[in-house]
Amino acid sequence: MKTTRRRRLHDSIAMLAMAGCVQFASASIIEVPGDASTIQAAVDAAQTGDEIHVAAGIWRETINLRGKAIVLLGAAGPQSTTLDGRGLEGSVLRCIEGEAAETRIEGFTITGGSGDVGAHGPEATVGGGLLVRSSSPTIVNCVFRENRASLHGGAVYCGDGAAATFSDCMFESNVAEKGGAVFNIRSSPSFDSCVFTGNLAGYGGGAIYNDRKCAADFTDCRFQANEAIYNGGAVYDYESRGTLTSCSFVRNAAAFKGGAIYIAYRSNPIMHDCVFVTQADDVAGRRGVQMASKDQTGACCVGGGCIIASKSACEDAGGEFSGRGTRCSIEEQTCSRRMKGDLNHDGTVDRTDMAVLMLIWR
Structure with a gap:
């Protein structure tokens, strides 16, 4: 029965494609490459409620979801199903036609994207992997x-009222001037159980840059080894508000301020029970931050070792308090010794310290 239905579906696609249009009469599972030769052809043919199942492999194309309430599924998961934008123009994926939560993208590795041209000139691209405008996929x-x-x-650009939802996603080794992984502006995206690691910003927000009227929410997310050449190694907030709940910050670094988070102009984020593991993972900026954590203790570096203590007890003992919610960790070198050449105090001498040195020489 299933084989007969799929054969009819495949024959219909072939016949209608020759006529210049492809449509389905009812909700279906469209298999790529079985029923359509490209992912975009499957999207163009799909109707509300359809699921597009993409086979394992490397797919070199850019895809516009066309505002459709459909599911785009990497059937073999992200380890085996890759959308590769290398050598192609634009973002790998686009949700720019009013997609809602029913538009679902699942189970892909998205790589090699170079982004769409923004409003700042032909050489200024945004959203290398995914562009979301006025949509909520x-x-x-x-x-x-x-x-x-x-x-x-x-990796991602969210703007113009976007309210995308990201769950169980990883953002790794992405690069941009602002928001190495994600840039949010006038939007309210949410991130649940996501990992941000090894992302780099040439200015601020190694992982995340929240800009102007942005209210992004992060829950159970991990920010590790992200870097910014200026401020905000993991997160940079500018005229934004948002919430971070039960998030951890590990070995993030900024050349100047806010190895973990930098809070700039008119920003007031709220943090619930977040953990800042190393001394470099600090929070800095022009405004205070509302720390909703009930834990008033943290890592205290004293006498060449690390103990858990309150800020006042730590300072009374002549120690250096790492911040509320921080923890002693041998692996993360919570109280590592200052190294020569470690200009941004993150415990390592690397390219970020070179950037600081170059800025000092200017």
């Missing part, structure tokens, strides 16, 4: 790896 179990944008959002 759902993205689940995806890996955004080694995407870049010359301006904003190496």
